[in-house]
Amino acid sequence: GQQLNQSPQSMFIQEGEDVSMNCTSSSIFNTWLWYKQDPGEGPVLLIALYKAGELTSNGRLTAQFGITRKDSFLNISASIPSDVGIYFCAGREGGSEKLVFGKGTKLTVNP
Amino acid sequence: SAVISQKPSRDICQRGTSLTIQCQVDSQVTMMFWYRQQPGQSLTLIATANQGSEATYESGFVIDKFPISRPNLTFSTLTVSNMSPEDSSIYLCSVFEDSGANVLTFGAGSRLTVL
Numbered sequence: 001g002q003q004l005n006q007s008p009q010s011m012f013i014q015e016g017e018d019v020s021m022n023c024t025s026s027s028i029f030n031t032w033l034w035y036k037q038d039p040g041e042g043p044v045l046l047i048a049l050y051k052a053g054e055l056t057s058n059g060r061l062t063a064q065f066g067i068t069r070k071d072s073f074l075n076i077s078a079s080i081p082s083d084v085g086i087y088f089c090a091g092r093e094g095g096s097e098k099l100v101f102g103k104g105t106k107l108t109v110n111p
Numbered sequence: 112s113a114v115i116s117q118k119p120s121r122d123i124c125q126r127g128t129s130l131t132i133q134c135q136v137d138s139q140v141t142m143m144f145w146y147r148q149q150p151g152q153s154l155t156l157i158a159t160a161n162q163g164s165e166a167t168y169e170s171g172f173v174i175d176k177f178p179i180s181r182p183n184l185t186f187s188t189l190t191v192s193n194m195s196p197e198d199s200s201i202y203l204c205s206v207f208e209d210s211g212a213n214v215l216t217f218g219a220g221s222r223l224t225v226l
Contacts, residue, residue: 101153
């Protein structure tokens with residue numbers, strides 16, 4: 001089945017630093033989503049992207065839908081301890097109801 | 112967005128037994144999705160449950176191992192049958208948000224440990 005390549009697998013940063021993670025696909029997607037999962041919880045949607053080139057912000061988070069429609073990135077600015085968690089990208093190909101998930105980026109923020 | 116409740120939140124099970132996970136949504140939804148998240152891994156779709164028809168299973172998942180019920184538009188169950196330690200995972204129920212944004216909302220998950 002379709003796989004998403006998400007990187008990096010993990011990140012260890014200091015509070016206040018900016019963070020960037022990305023996902024690539026071998027096929028064209030018409031939707032890119034970014035989720036965050038806290039321990040013991042299900043993933044929670046952070047940002048949804050529907051159009052190539054779209055750049056969307058949600059507070060300190062910014063995500064972009066790549067022009068080629070095969071990639072997306074998520075940036076977190078001025079990280080804080082509560083940003084700790086696992087971030088997943090997810091995408092949907094045209095005509096499909098199914099979401100494919102990346103393997104996640106585990107973020108650790110040192111105070 | 113929809114509020115999803117899953118039970119149990121966690122359980123420790125013995126090898127060879129079966130466990131049924133319940134998923135309750137606070138609104139009527141056409142499709143409900145069951146995902147598995149193995150330790151340290153991503154989310155993998157097990158099956159799509161539509162009310163009034165048999166669930167549609169993804170490659171690698173079969174009805175005998177993961178029977179699903181969908182008796183109405185707000186409820187579904189997933190049974191993990193004849194469990195082995197490899198079935199130790201978080202099982203997540205999800206639905207499309209009712210905003211029409213075509214994104215999934217997830218329950219908190221059911222963490223199963225099989226000894």
